[in-house]
Amino acid sequence: MSDAILSVRGLSRRFGGLQAVNAVDLDIPRGKLLALIGPNGAGKSTTVNLLAGVLMPTAGHVVLDGLDLTGQPAHRVADAGLVRTFQNGRLFKRLSVLENVLVGAHARHTTGFASAVLRLPGFRAEEKAMRESALALLDGLGLAADAGRAVGELPYGKQRKIEIARALILQPRVLMLDEPAAGLNSGEVEELIAYVSALRSQGLSILLIEHNMGLVMRLADRIAVLNFGQLIADGEPAVVRNTEAVIEAYLGRKKGSHAAH
Amino acid sequence: MKLNQGTAMVALLAGFAAAPFLISDYNLRILVLALQSAIAVIGLSLAFGWAGLIQLGQAAFIGVGAYGSAIASMRLGLDFWLAMPLAMALSGLVALLIAVPMLRLRGHYLALATVGFNVTLEIIAKNWQGLTGGTDGISGIPGIRLFGREIETDTGYYFLSLGILAAVVVFAMLLRHSRFGRATIAVRDDEIASGTSGVPVVRTKVVAFVISSALAGLSGALYAHYAHFIAPADFDLWRSISILVMVIVGGEMSIMGAVFGAILLSFAPEWLRFVGDAYLAVFGVAVLLVLIFMPDGIAGRLQAWTRTKESRRV
Numbered sequence: 102m103s104d105a106i107l108s109v110r111g112l113s114r115r116f117g118g119l120q121a122v123n124a125v126d127l128d129i130p131r132g133k134l135l136a137l138i139g140p141n142g143a144g145k146s147t148t149v150n151l152l153a154g155v156l157m158p159t160a161g162h163v164v165l166d167g168l169d170l171t172g173q174p175a176h177r178v179a180d181a182g183l184v185r186t187f188q189n190g191r192l193f194k195r196l197s198v199l200e201n202v203l204v205g206a207h208a209r210h211t212t213g214f215a216s217a218v219l220r221l222p223g224f225r226a227e228e229k230a231m232r233e234s235a236l237a238l239l240d241g242l243g244l245a246a247d248a249g250r251a252v253g254e255l256p257y258g259k260q261r262k263i264e265i266a267r268a269l270i271l272q273p274r275v276l277m278l279d280e281p282a283a284g285l286n287s288g289e290v291e292e293l294i295a296y297v298s299a300l301r302s303q304g305l306s307i308l309l310i311e312h313n314m315g316l317v318m319r320l321a322d323r324i325a326v327l328n329f330g331q332l333i334a335d336g337e338p339a340v341v342r343n344t345e346a347v348i349e350a351y352l353g354r355k356k357g358s359h360a361a362h
Numbered sequence: 363m364k365l366n367q368g369t370a371m372v373a374l375l376a377g378f379a380a381a382p383f384l385i386s387d388y389n390l391r392i393l394v395l396a397l398q399s400a401i402a403v404i405g406l407s408l409a410f411g412w413a414g415l416i417q418l419g420q421a422a423f424i425g426v427g428a429y430g431s432a433i434a435s436m437r438l439g440l441d442f443w444l445a446m447p448l449a450m451a452l453s454g455l456v457a458l459l460i461a462v463p464m465l466r467l468r469g470h471y472l473a474l475a476t477v478g479f480n481v482t483l484e485i486i487a488k489n490w491q492g493l494t495g496g497t498d499g500i501s502g503i504p505g506i507r508l509f510g511r512e513i514e515t516d517t518g519y520y521f522l523s524l525g526i527l528a529a530v531v532v533f534a535m536l537l538r539h540s541r542f543g544r545a546t547i548a549v550r551d552d553e554i555a556s557g558t559s560g561v562p563v564v565r566t567k568v569v570a571f572v573i574s575s576a577l578a579g580l581s582g583a584l585y586a587h588y589a590h591f592i593a594p595a596d597f598d599l600w601r602s603i604s605i606l607v608m609v610i611v612g613g614e615m616s617i618m619g620a621v622f623g624a625i626l627l628s629f630a631p632e633w634l635r636f637v638g639d640a641y642l643a644v645f646g647v648a649v650l651l652v653l654i655f656m657p658d659g660i661a662g663r664l665q666a667w668t669r670t671k672e673s674r675r676v
Contacts, residue, residue: 108371143480153558175557191555193548195615203541204548208560210541217540218533228540271560 106131106306107152107183107275112161114151121147123330124161127308129275134297134307136317136338139327140350145310148190148327149279152308153185166274178206181296182274186264188310192252197356198263199248202235205267233268240267242296260290265296275299277308282316294319318342326350366668380523382517389632390516396628397523398584399510401530403608403620405577408534410606412543413570414550415465416473419480420578420605425597427579428586429487429494429623434505435587442506446583453579454572460570465564472571480599481535487594499593506587519588527621530577534617537573547615566660611652611676613659 105128110127122144129135139145144193150156152163154175163170163183171179179185193201209231216224219325239245242262261281268276278297282290290313297320301307311317311331317338323340324341326334334341341347375408382390398496402424409415431449434440440448458480464472487494494500504513513519545566548556557563586592604627612623630645637644656663 155558174552174562176560176562177562179558184560187555187558191552193555195547195551196544200544202557204544205559207541207545209475217542218536220536224540231541267559296420324409349409 104131105129106166106281106307108164108210109152110160110162112148112151112163112265114147114156115159115228119359121330122151122158123331124334125327127325127332127335129306130323132301132304133256134301136309136311136321136324137327138311138314138317138324144329144330145327146279147278147306147330149185149310152178152183152277158185164281176208179271182272184273184275185277186261186268186279186281188280190260190264192260194253197248198239198244198250198252198255199232199235201224201252201263202238202266202270203231205270206235208230208271208293215309222309223260231343235266235270237270239263242266257283261285269300275306275308277310279310280312281309281324282311282313287316290316322324373650376451382520387445387516389629390520392628392632393625394516394520394523394588395585395624397520397527397621398581398588399605399608399628400527400621400624401584402578402581402583402605403612403624404530404534404617405574405581407609407612407614407617408546408577409570409574410609411616412546412550413567415567415574416470417476417571417572417574417643418473418606419476419478419483420574421599421601422476422483423575423578423598423667424585424601424605425458425487425592425594426456426484426575427582427593428582428597429500429582430579431583432500432586432592433493435504436500436502442504442583442587446580449498449583450576450579453582456575457572457575458568463566465567465571468606476602477599480597480602484594484598487597494594497594499591499596500586501591503586503590503592506584517616523584523588526580530580531617531621538617542566542569570633607649611659613661613663616659616661616665616676619659619661624659 107129109127110302112122113120114122125148127135127137137145137148138279142201147156154170154173154177157172161171165181168181170181170183173181193353196204210227212224212227236245236248239248242265244259244262247259252260255263265281278321281293281297283291292324294316297307298307301334309313309317309320311323321338323336324334325332326341326347333346333350381393385393398420402420406417406420427449430452431442431445432447434448435442451502460475461472462477488497505514507513508522513522516532545556548561549563549566550561553563608623608627609620610623611627612621613619628650631641634641652659656665
């Protein structure tokens with residue numbers, strides 16, 4: 102696993118007496134999709150929050166392609182190329198669809214404040230380029246016609262796509278999708294699978310946090326399994342799905358194994 | 363829609379151009395003060411409406427600008443056009459000193475700090491007699507010279523204030539449609555998602571607060587040289603609350619709404635004069651009614667109204 106674009110070592114987070122994430126090691130292979138799965142409360146969301154700089158780890162390291170991001174604030178992590186989406190679709194409700202995506206481009210702008218309020222040529226050119234790339238992303242997601250609308254007017258499935266566009270405009274090196282299929286209907290899930298596969302085949306490295314095992318099995322190059330904040334398995338999908346600990350975590354222990362408890 | 367907006371804009375400009383020749387001298391003075399207030403109201407709309415910062419002491423920053431400009435012109439002999447930018451910078455600097463520690467903390471610390479600052483500044487202005495003239499204030503502040511001549515009429519100050527306000531409106535609109543405007547609004551809508559989208563949250567809030575305060579400073583400097591007299595009571599907490607009400611009634615996000623809010627609430631005490639001592643109660647109820655029936659302010663109401671008209675036509 103020497104060619105990991107994202108390496109996580111000993112990542113831990115304690116909330117009072119609860120060890121929510123305990124010494125987790127993860128490697129996302131370059132250009133591959135790692136799925137992080139586990140039952141409810143296993144620590145998946147906390148892990149994403151730790152990686153994204155939303156929460157500070159109590160121990161451990163996060164290294165993106167040689168760059169140590171541990172303890173960096175969220176905007177630095179995003180700017181460095183580790184970008185996430187949210188499980189419950191957190192959009193900016195007072196901005197249009199296009200503007201929501203453009204907020205994601207904030208860190209890519211290089212012209213400053215004076216240039217913006219004086220509308221200098223550099224600002225105009227940059228703003229135009231960002232708009233074009235935002236519109237291209239929206240177009241690729243079938244949202245071109247909705248660019249000028251308020252996000253609140255759009256159905257849930259479209260709102261989730263806007264979030265993906267907002268993350269992609271940052272040109273991430275690793276994209277973290279937090280339960281992207283939650284709340285989608287089966288048609289939308291199929292679209293999502295096709296879109297995510299296309300992203301990966303363009304070389305994007307992806308961390309997929311997901312509940313839906315069908316989706317995971319179709320997309321994952323590797324699967325890591327969390328339970329009670331600890332990594333209980335990490336490997337090829339076919340191997341992981343037959344691991345005893347994983348079956349137990351998802352389906353409960355077999356009757357006989359209680360004796361060993 | 364485009365045509366409507368254009369027509370509305372022309373009508374608005376014509377109205378503003380004709381106003382001083384149609385209204386009484388007394389109302390003209392109130393209108394000049396309203397336009398000057400509107401500059402501070404636009405500032406607060408940026409900090410409060412866009413960025414969601416609970417700023418309850420905008421009058422203190424108007425005061426810093428007014429005293430700063432008055433003292434700079436009287437003690438240092440600076441012309442208004444030098445004293446005014448200095449006053450803006452001073453207001454912005456004071457805001458920076460307050461914002462950096464306060465905005466790192468979450469929650470309502472900034473709200474408390476701005477109230478505290480407003481009260482503290484009033485006490486300082488009342489007691490530092492050598493500099494501020496105490497409760498008597500500063501009188502004899504020189505007027506504003508433009509093109510080599512001192513402005514002497516209210517009509518002159520009206521057009522000067524209108525011109526500066528127009529520049530501030532344009533500045534705010536250009537800012538709104540840039541990454542800084544988008545980021546400022548995003549920060550209030552969802553702080554966490556702003557951060558993970560690459561927006562530096564604390565810095566964005568600090569910048570919004572500093573710009574808001576510098577605009578308050580500009581408003582104060584204009585006021586001081588127009589009124590020729592300032593006193594601590596002009597910049598008390600009630601003035602801050604009234605600026606906040608102007609933002610809310612106008613529509614907290616809207617730049618033109620801020621202007622209308624400032625004008626409407628500057629004239630409200632005049633229109634409500636007949637109720638006498640019940641003024642504050644009537645005023646309070648009126649504001650409550652606005653909040654209940656027009657939660658997005660005048661601008662929000664207008665927008666909703668044009669939108670339904672549009673959809674009916676389709």
